[in-house]
Amino acid sequence: MTGLRRPVLFLALLTPEPLFAQSTTHPLDGLATAEYWSVYDALQSAGHLTPETKFTSVLLHPPSKATVLAWTPGQPVPREADVVLLRDSKTYTARVDIATKRVVEFGELKGAQSAFLASEMFGADAYIKKDARIIEALRKRGISDLRTVSCSALPVAYRAVPAQATERVGFGSCSRTHGTYHSWGRSVIDEGRARSALYEASVSKLFVPYMDPGNGWNNRAFIDAGEFFAGVGFLKPLKPGLDCPAGATWFDGQTISEDGAPRLTSRLACLFERAPENPAWRHLQGSEVYGRPSRELVLRSAATIGNYDYLLDWRFTPDGTLTVAVGATGVIETKSTTMTAAHDAHSGPETGQLVAEGVIGVNHDHYFSYRLDFDVDGTSNSFMLNRMVPQRVDNDPMRKSIWVNQPVVAAREKDAILDIRLDQPSMWMFMNPSVRGSLNYAVAYEVMPGATAKSILSGDDPVQRIGAFSEHQFWVTRYNEAERYAAGTYPTSSDANDGLAVWTKANRTIENTDIVGWYTLGFHHITRAEDWPVMPTMWHEFAIRPFHFFNKNPVLDLPKSLADH
């Protein structure tokens, strides 16, 4: 338990995936309202729901990739749901067949904990405020009106104390609320036929470790996608005219409440086209400029996880490039301090920066793991590193060195755990060795890193063991439908026994088979006065683009003006 910090309200957390469809038209469509209720009824009739049972998540159990790829519109598809329940502090998982309302599997999940629930976080308020040590600590700070104090318990992803193995453990903190307002793609069509580049791309994990070892801060290392309770959802509503143009296409989403009822939320994603006023290509030849204006199709959602807001973009351009971008904004997480500006800030805290009088923005990192299930013209792909290798040139007065490209196909998972080093450049490509383009190169898609960061925490740190994916920029795994979350499916209080670093110990073969790429988008954040009281949006991005996938520039014949299309 800590003393006071700047008042922060945790209002909103997450489920793994938003569900956008209202009717079943595709095997990967999210559960419809009636389907949620079928799941509920099945569990109820089977006697699995006590009055105190809470729902952590109800998600479509995705059909096998083979089923999805074989499906054609109009065909019936098997529909099943994966359910996680919390009952008497124990976690249970279930699988329900929706058509028959039958519970196919049910059992206690041992050695793992369900995500934290809102009722656990906020339900701790009364309990914490009854603790004599808390009452005394508040009294010393001149606070006796406990109605203006709000306490909550936060989960911690990793196992820091032994009790976490078997009990539901949260780490508490209290805020004073008095006088304050707030206290914080898939397939590409070209050339006349549909071709696939990606089967699925998703945010797999979000890991935000803070860098203050003080009591009440040492536990702050959030696995924001996976650790928190279902109910309100990871994604939050978008605002027309602010987050997306008012004329965008809007998608509603459905998720589960703790009580098992589906909950519909409007505008959880938007789709819009924008014209960035840049040419898709241009060339000056003689005195004439030839070219075509570009356009961009943006699929956007926003996650608000307590204080932080993240805009999550999937930006498609007609040249076959998909740019994946994260815009970080919202309110930084802060710590109260008695330090004043009169103090020499330059010899100030090593763990943060003053951002206002009495307010320290604490150093932290953000790491997103993007799961990229490449299926370039089919499911059997290889991962190729095309290294640029310096080479000496002898007996030439004009040159003493060049670099040459030396492609190497990764045989096993450990060959494809990659870091970015500017002195050892390489290109990262997913290729289909069985499909050749007109120039006889294997068709491929390239992953192009953007500005990014890797974790520099030590490997034995309990926080880093959970967020181990952040140690490297890129990973490739052999496809396994159970491996969806880079830090494991049940990170809450876990012992780091799941996730990328664990799976890749098997060092499976990854050549000419179904493989998945995992990109780490990261940034270190030392805060500044300009980040207070709300941060200007900071964007980070990476891209994937066709490489010998098309036979020529695919945007040569775009409309000559934006009005033409």
Added chain:
Amino acid sequence: MTGLRRPVLFLALLTPEPLFAQSTTHPLDGLATAEYWSVYDALQSAGHLTPETKFTSVLLHPPSKATVLAWTPGQPVPREADVVLLRDSKTYTARVDIATKRVVEFGELKGAQSAFLASEMFGADAYIKKDARIIEALRKRGISDLRTVSCSALPVAYRAVPAQATERVGFGSCSRTHGTYHSWGRSVIDEGRARSALYEASVSKLFVPYMDPGNGWNNRAFIDAGEFFAGVGFLKPLKPGLDCPAGATWFDGQTISEDGAPRLTSRLACLFERAPENPAWRHLQGSEVYGRPSRELVLRSAATIGNYDYLLDWRFTPDGTLTVAVGATGVIETKSTTMTAAHDAHSGPETGQLVAEGVIGVNHDHYFSYRLDFDVDGTSNSFMLNRMVPQRVDNDPMRKSIWVNQPVVAAREKDAILDIRLDQPSMWMFMNPSVRGSLNYAVAYEVMPGATAKSILSGDDPVQRIGAFSEHQFWVTRYNEAERYAAGTYPTSSDANDGLAVWTKANRTIENTDIVGWYTLGFHHITRAEDWPVMPTMWHEFAIRPFHFFNKNPVLDLPKSLADH
């Protein structure tokens, strides 16, 4: 001399800077038409212009920074011009006082060569086609109609053969033209007063080394900003509705022809505002989203240097961030080959990729050096590295490590020659140690690198010696008004005796004085079929942003909708 390659016409090259103003209203305004003619008349009356004398450049001699900073509107300013002439293969430099039409300085420039002229490049056509070896080589290839063969001579920036020290040396090549169409920001106002962040920012150099050691390709390592002739200019006209919105504000530019006459070109730059449909900031609190839509002011120009087109953007956002971006498009430089697609491309050339039948896109790099003359709230600045350093945490079950921020002020130039290493992260800041913000931090601007590359050529390579700036991502020098070009002022045939790598050998002190930052924006380019016959635009960028420069987020009170401003 080489044999045939794919026909490529070099139509257009460069002078260091475009001149946008038509009348003298500011000490840094470019020369006006009448001023060009005063320069011409002064040189003519002094007897320096023989009938064969060619003008390489006529540029404003910038007044001292002290003069500019002391100037107020309406005051008269001294106007001088720097002139480079080529006469009998010798380079002469002159300085002319414009008001008095007096030649203040005139002399031969020894040990350096003026930039190459268009007349030298294209004037070589007849000479080359008279060479018996060329005629024979063309005959062997079945070409006897020399009207359909176009030959030219290209300069090479570095000294590869001894004759370059004293003679004008070009490296020739011929193209067949038969049957083909083409053969290739400153001050920030806020808080009620004007404050400076940058005195001047500019593209200082562009270095494009190719990676083919073959004859006719081993000399291809272009210093595209500095090596080529004046006349047409580095910047080329922009096309309304393609390069910039039709309603943009357009800037004309004036530069010099070889004959000394000023030449006006329309639409050499544009300025427009765009709404990227992103929030400048947003936060979901409760069920309400608060925020403000962002906008962006874009100053854009385009350089076409033979085959390549570069869009050069300076993007200003209201939060005080300046994003500097380069969009590369146009036509890749190619080499003919007898290799066919039937050949196994995967064991194909290490020096390039087939992009079409018979056409190899040759591996190459692009390096831009941006000169950033930071004057953060005044001319005396320091450069601070804020390192993120891992630190062990002992006796805490919750954590074993954090990182802390450890700021270090660079004392000398060699302390600030920087590479990006993800395992040793740091922030780069220009700060004014004499000006403190409300929180007592020195006001600063941060340089935020984007995705970039460094040269991996060997340091003794003659090409790399000229483009030595590309070995590192960032440099800081003590301000010297003569040091404007990262690879030297006269790179043509030079012996690498000028530029960043040479200046910083002096290891001058850079603390609390006038200093300049130099950012290397680079990318390696292995070509792909999608880059042919013209490349989709590929953007690279970096940004500078305020850091404890303002007292809070400066965009809190932007208009609530784009229509409001």
